[in-house]
Amino acid sequence: MSTSDLDAQRRILNRLRRARGQLNAVIDAVEGGGSCREVVTQLAAVSAALDRAGFAIIATAMKDCIANPDGTNRADDITTEELEKLFLTLA
DSSP: OOOSOHHHHHHHHHHHHHHHHHHHHHHHHHHTTOOHHHHHHHHHHHHHHHHHHHHHHHHHHHHHHHHOTTOTTOSSOOOHHHHHHHHHHHO
8 A cells, every 4th residue: 555645554554553463362362262252352353443444545545536536646546446346345
C-alpha cells in the first residue's frame, strides 16, 4: 500500500499491529487449551480489527481518487471500479 497520507498510514499500521497481537492471543489460547468462549472472542476481535484496517486502506485510496480523479501523481493506479470490488470483498 502506498499513500501520501502518512497519518492514515500510521493509523492503519497501528490497527494491523493490534490485530497481530490479538491473533497471537488466539494462538496462545488454542495452544494453552483456552475455553471456546475465550478463543472465539479473541478471534472475533482479530476479524474486526482486520476489517477496520481494510476499510481504512480503501477509504484512503478513495480519498486519493477524489483528490486526484485523473490518476496523475498517484502511486497506485487503482480505478474506482477496482476500489468498489475491494470494498465489496470486505462487506
